[in-house]
Amino acid sequence: MxxxxxxxxxxxxxxxxxxxxxxxxxxxxxxxxxxxxxxxxxxxxxxxxxxxxxxxxxxxxxxxxxxxxxxxxxxxxxxxxxxxxxxxxxxxxxxxxxxxxxxxxxxxxxxxxxxxxxxxxxxxxxxxxxxxxxxxxxxxxxxxxxxxxxxxxxxxxxxxxxxxxxxxxxxxxxxxxxxxxxxxxxxxxxxxxxxxxxxSHVPAGNNFFSLLPLTNASTLAAVSELICLADTGVNNVTMEEKEGTDDIKLPDDMPESVKDIILSQNRLSARYWIRSQSGELVAFDSDEMSDGTTRLLYILPLVLEAFEKGxxxxxxxxxxxxxxxxxxxxxxxxxxxxxxxxxxxxxxxxxxxxxxxxxxxxxxxxxxxxxxxxxxxxxxxxxxxxxxxxxxxxxxxxxxDGRLGALPRVSYGKVKEAILGALAAKTAFRKDVTDA
Incomplete structure (x- = not known):
């Protein structure tokens, strides 16, 4: 702590x-x-x-x-x-x-x-x-x-x-x-x-996380259940190993933690299973899911680890x-x-x-x-x-209401003036090009 x-x-x-x-x-x-x-x-x-x-x-x-x-x-x-x-x-x-x-x-x-x-x-x-x-x-x-x-x-x-x-x-x-x-x-x-x-650190807008924790069956089961309970529409999550990734070569001086992330993201892929209208489970890849759902997959192992280790x-x-x-x-x-x-x-x-x-x-x-x-x-x-x-x-x-400070100090009037100026300049440029 x-x-x-x-x-x-x-x-x-x-x-x-x-x-x-x-x-x-x-x-x-x-x-x-x-x-x-x-x-x-x-x-x-x-x-x-x-x-x-x-x-x-x-x-x-x-x-x-x-x-x-x-x-x-x-x-x-x-x-x-x-x-x-x-x-x-x-x-x-x-x-x-x-x-x-x-x-x-x-x-x-x-x-x-x-x-x-x-x-x-x-x-x-x-x-x-x-x-x-x-x-x-x-x-x-x-x-x-x-x-x-x-x-x-x-x-x-x-x-x-x-x-x-x-x-x-x-x-x-x-x-x-x-x-x-x-x-x-x-x-x-x-x-x-x-x-x-x-x-652990979760950078803003970054999905550069290791998938290795999800190779643990109990961790994957817990994360899968939590994603399903988060009203994502997902019924199950599984991990699959990709073929033909054993020949990945990385620089010797690259930090081991970075190597683990790169190798795990190239060797492993998540499959999200959603029940169809006929009752069958249909698999979706990560790039077919919302950013929020895929981000949960990366973040939840860190949350569970925090609880496990304090x-x-x-x-x-x-x-x-x-x-x-x-x-x-x-x-x-x-x-x-x-x-x-x-x-x-x-x-x-x-x-x-x-x-x-x-x-x-x-x-x-x-x-x-x-x-x-x-x-x-x-x-x-x-x-x-x-x-x-x-x-x-x-x-x-x-x-x-601004009583506590820490709010952006933005003048709408000045922003509007800047945009009108930029639009006018673009219009004048296009006219000059047309006349030429």
């Missing part, structure tokens, strides 16, 4: 901004929307909705989370001197381009221990890296690394126990990435490494291709105490204002992103004065 995620000088987030999944009061309201940890002392939200105008920076928030995931999971594989891909500083100021990106995340692993991980990095060097634990509810340093440290001088706290602790790595790699993938490291380090590996699902534009009732269904599943028993979370961006419903979401689950002079700001609905926005207020109405 993520408790909070902070970022600064990353993409459109120039100044430090924090997404908090910590329950802020009102513990009796929508109590199934959060998980209690540390003997009930802390409540952690199971979902967070991010709204804002186009290009406000919503997706960048999810990208920040995936940047942490990449550094933990993949940076140890970089060759000496290679750049760090997530180094994407704020580009609209000269200072930003010469400063490090800073990312911090507080989280709880499946064993129940709470940690805080802090990073600062430049284009080709991890400058600062720290890991703290709260095993006894007091912050304790596990390890820390300063700009002058090498793999030989990383400092360790007294809570680092069991297994090996010192591993060689290049300056462009995270210690946690190197140690977490080494069998001689302590189990708690490897658990943290696995935790970040279990975070993992985080970062979902960009959850409403893309999905009816608002499907979005509501997904949220209800994450908020169900009988299904979500391991503290799985979904953090999603959306333009669907129907989710702004005080009967289903808490104030602290709703976040708005605004952009001013290219710099994004993140603000929770819970930060608004309770005298004006109560727990039972009509959130959607307030948002649509």
């Amino acid at each position: 993520i408790i909070d995620l902070s970022m600064s000088n990353f993409r459109s987030f120039q100044k430090d901004q924090m997404l908090s999944m910590n329950v802020e009061g009102a513990h009796t309201r929508h109590s199934s929307n959060y998980t209690l940890i540390e003997d009930g002392r802390i409540g952690v939200l199971r979902s967070a909705a991010i709204l804002g105008a186009n290009a406000s920076g919503k997706s960048n928030l999810l990208t920040a989370l995936m940047a942490v995931r990449w550094i933990v999971q993949s940076s140890s594989g970089r060759k000496e001197g290679q750049s760090i891909p997530p180094y994407e500083p704020f580009r609209l100021s000269e200072a930003g381009q010469s400063q490090p990106v800073r990312l911090e995340i507080e989280f709880v692993v499946p064993s129940g221990v709470r940690y805080r991980y802090e990073l600062a990095f430049s284009n080709n060097r991890i400058l600062e890296e720290r890991l703290y634990s709260f095993a006894r509810r007091v912050r304790a340093t596990i390890f820390e690394r300063s700009p002058d440290d090498t793999w030989e001088t990383v400092k360790f706290g007294g809570t680092f126990k069991g297994g090996s602790r010192r591993f060689p790595f290049f300056p462009n790699a995270a210690y946690l990435s190197r140690a977490g993938n080494d069998a001689s490291a302590p189990e708690f380090i490897r658990e943290i490494y696995r935790y970040f590996g279990d975070i 993992a985080v699902l970062a979902f960009d534009e959850i409403d893309a291709h999905f009816h608002t009732d499907i979005v509501d269904l997904i949220l209800r599943l994450f908020h169900d105490n009988e299904i979500n028993i391991r503290g799985a979370q979904i953090i999603f961006t959306t333009h669907d204002t129907n989710i702004l419903d005080s009967t289903s979401l808490r104030r602290d689950q709703i976040w708005f992103v605004t952009k001013d002079e290219g710099s994004s700001t993140l603000k929770s609905l819970d930060e608004y004065d309770r005298k004006y926005v109560r727990h039972d207020s009509p959130f959607e109405t307030f948002y649509r």
